[in-house]
Amino acid sequence: MTQLLPLLAVMAGSAAAALIFRRCRIPLWPITGGLVGAAAINLGxxxxxxxxxxxxxxxxxxxxxxxxxxxxxxxxxxxxxxxxPGSLAVGAVLGAGLLFGWAFAALGILDPAEAMLSLMPGGVGEMVTAGVALGFDGAVIIGAHMVRLFTVLLSLPLVLWVAVKIRQRWIADPDETGPQQP
Incomplete structure (x- = not known):
């Protein structure tokens, strides 16, 4: 019973933050909001x-x-x-993830298995679930994936702007009309 109240508090914080993230239209609000809310209550x-x-x-x-x-x-x-094309892209990302995972493990930054799971492509929920199921620290894995996810989401407007400019300058026909901004 002594663990029930803290568990309920963490679950309530998780649900509350998820709902706030949903209202603010933050991507992946159930996972990101749940993570932030649970961590805030647990740490706070x-x-x-x-x-x-x-x-x-x-x-x-x-x-x-x-x-x-x-x-x-x-x-x-x-x-x-x-x-x-998907296999080629995934192969490149997997190779980079393995290379960086090996480097982080060699430098003692992360455990080798956690480093690999932290740097592999895939959904946050799926990679964390796989890591926890294999007995690894889900917090480390989700932390790395959250950094990746937020970096991608925050840089996406710039990436799309560059893609539109490249298309306008070097790919599209001069007579072609289309959306100027993503």
């Missing part, structure tokens, strides 16, 4: 809440179910079109 009140293994297992099952349910028969027909 000096708690050391451990979520029971049964709840962690149920959450992992729900994440897997939610991802699996999105796969439809036409998913594989659409996938064929992106197989070659």
């Amino acid at each position: 009140f000096g708690l050391a809440v451990q979520v029971p293994n049964l709840i962690v297992l149920l959450a992992q099952l729900l994440v897997g179910t939610a991802i699996g349910a999105t796969i439809a028969p036409d998913t594989f027909r659409q996938f064929r079109r992106f197989l070659a």
Whole structure:
């Protein structure tokens, strides 16, 4: 019973921050808001809440179910079109992730397995779930993925602006009219 109140407080903080993130239209609000809210309550009140293994297992099952349910028969027909370029892009990102993961592990910054899971492409929820299921520190993995996610989201307007300028200058026909700004 002594752990129930702190656990409920952390869960309430998680839910409250997720709702605030949703209202502010922050991407991935359930994950990012939940993470920030739970961490704020846990750290702000000096708690050391451990979520029971049964709840962690149920959450992992729900994440897997939610991802699996999105796969439809036409998913594989659409996938064929992106197989070659997607494989090339993923291979490059995986190679970079492995290289940096190995470097971080060699420098003693991160545990080798956590470094690899932290730097691999993939969704935040999926990589953290995989790491926790394998017995690694989910906080380290989610921290690295949150840095990646926020960096990408904050730099996206600049990247899109550059892409539009490149297209206008070197790719598009002079007579072609289209949106000037993303």
